[in-house]
Amino acid sequence: MATKLFAxxxxxxxxxxxxxxxxxxxxxxxxLDTEFEVIGYESLALLETGSLIEREYGISLDEEAVSEANTPRAFIDVVNAQLAPAQAA
Amino acid sequence: MTATVVVTGLGIAAPNGLGIQDYWSATLSGKHGIGRITRFDPSGYPARLAGQLSGFEAADHLPSRLLPQTDRVTRLALVAADWALKDADTDPAQRPEFDMGVITASAAGGYEFGQGELQNLWSRGSQHVSAYQSFAWFYAVNSGQISIRNGMKGPSGVVVSEGAGGLDAVAQARRQIRKGTSLIVTGAIDASICPWGWVGQLSTGKLSTSEEPDRAYVPFDRDAHGYVPGEGGAILIAEDADTARERGARVYGEIAGYGATIDPRPGSDREPGLRKAIEVALADAGADARDIDVVFADGAGDPAGDLVEALAISAVFGDHGVAVTVPKTMTGRLYSGGAPLDLAAAFLTMRDGVVPPTVHVEPCADYPLDLVLDEPRRTEVRTALVLARGNGGFNSAMVVRATR
Structure with a gap:
């Protein structure tokens, strides 16, 4: 297994x-498996968080996948799905 | 029977004092908060003085979750609302959420935040614009954030009528309480002392270009030549009088009467609307001109605006017929925030039996006004009138009364 690029x-x-x-x-x-809503993050917070990650890592996240990721684990997976091919390239 | 609406809590953020005690002791002692702008370099602008808040650190009062999504104006409004609720000694978490609302006024919204995001857009690209720009700039943002923070889901909104807005919001709060909501957070905070906000304010041509803090904003003075803008205002807790009494709340006084008018078009020979607004407010309060112990004047600070106000006051109360004061000579004009701050000052005046002074003014003899100058005036005050005007022809008047 490759090491997690985004942890x-x-x-x-x-x-x-x-x-x-x-x-x-x-x-x-x-x-890791607590829903974002429980720890105080709504969709706009996650949109802003995704935007910051896109700028920092130079990737583009799948908007639909971001909006469906309702826990930190799911969100990290969405980021890594883009990050892995980007770094392999 | 129309419900009586009372004010039970005050949250004050003024250039000459943060919180009730600081503001009131500064105001009674004539201490002003006007100075050269420090929030940005004003040297390239024709107007360089403002009433700026000092000593406000948002992070000391608010969770970090609220900081990336708020302009300075909203941080001030949130903290002033916290202070007002604490002063009212009521815990929103213990009240039904649909029985509380938030109705504030705003003249500008979150300008500094908006400026930053526009700079991000044009210098770094759209990917660098905060998602929070979607609402952080907006006029209704103070109402919305106060509502979310305190779990208030009843009637809410924002009134935009420049300097008159603070009274118009409190009047709307009173309407909603009379329709059955027991508590409304109301009043206003405005704060847009940043280059983008400043340019917008300069466009009216009404800002004082004086560099002397104690001569720059002198309403009813022969040298009046414009106003100094400031930041801040007051948040008030308005409640149904019966509900407030049942919970044993301390009551500052009643929102007894309100009137609002729009001026005739510029150049018209019809009378400006301020006198009518005063008369409507008095009638609404069931009060006679003789019942008013003090008038908190709007104090435009330019000869035309001052003349209109002096004539309206003397038409209703007679020449030198009532005590008139302009404590905003110590803060500058706070746009929507100015009138709620005057309401707070009126309640404190009634509480303490002392009218705060107008400072820096050598009154022009043409205006037949009994101005309370330089020193506070000790006198029993049971009923006060607050006047507020907004750029664009808005006139509002509100009568507040001590409860028996």
């Missing part, structure tokens, strides 16, 4: 920068 730590860093952290939420807790 949870990368997502947390980007979420903090793009959208901040809600009161009473600990991003360093066990959030």
């Amino acid at each position: 949870l730590e990368d997502l947390k860093r980007t979420l903090r920068e793009a959208a901040g952290v809600a009161e009473g939420v600990d991003l360093d807790g066990d959030i």
Whole structure:
């Protein structure tokens, strides 16, 4: 297996920068399979987060896949789906 | 029976003081907050003075989740709303969410945020524009963010009528409370001291180009030559009087009367609408001119606007017939935020029996006004009138009254 190109730590860093952290939420807790809504991120926050990732990594994310990714694990998979071919190329 | 609407909480963000105590003690002592702009370099602009808030750090008051999506104006509004709710001693989480609403006024929206995103768009490309620009610039954004933060899902909205908007929003809050909502967060905060916002304000040609903070904005003075803009305002908690009484709330006073008019077209020989707005507000309050103990004047700060207001006041109250004050000489004109701040000052005036002064003004003898100058005036105040005008011909008047 290839190592994860975009990991949870990368997502947390980007979420903090793009959208901040809600009161009473600990991003360093066990959030990988927690729904974004529960940790205070709605679709606009994820849109902004996706936009930041696109700029940082020079990739283009599948908008529909981003909107359907409702947990950090699913979101990371969406990013890696674009990142892997981009880095292989 | 029409419901009585009272104010139970105040949240103040003014250039001469943050919070009720700071603002009120500064205002009674004549301390102003006008100075050369520090938020950007104003040297290339014809107007260089503003009333700026100092000592406000949004991150000290708000979660980081709210910072990337808010302009300075919304951060101020959110914090002022928090302060007002705390002052009203009520916890929104303990009240039915559809029984609370948010109705504020806005003259500009989030200009600094918008400027930043326009700069991103034209210097770096559309991929660099924040998704939050979709709402962060918008007039209704303060109402929306206060509503979301406090779980208020009842009647909400925004009123846009420049300087008159602050009174118009409180009047709309009163309407919604009379229709059955028990609490409305109202008032207004405006803040657009950034280059883009400044250029928009300069376009009216009404800004003072003076460089002297204590002579730049002098309404009713023979040297009046324009106004100094400021940032800030006040958020008020308006409640149904019965509900407020049942929960044992401390009441600042009643929103007793309101009137609003639009001026005739420029160049018309018809009388401007301000006198009519005052008369409508008095009638709505069931008050006579003799009942009004003090008038918080709009204070345009230019000869034409000052003359119209002086004539309207003297037409209703007689020459030198009522105490008149313009505490916004200490803050500059705060657009929509100015009148709610005057409402707050009127309630504090009633509470303490002391009228705050008008500063920096040597009154022009042509205006038959009893201006409260330089020093606060001790007198019992049971009923006050607040006047506010907005660019474009808006006139609003509101009567507030101590509750018995």
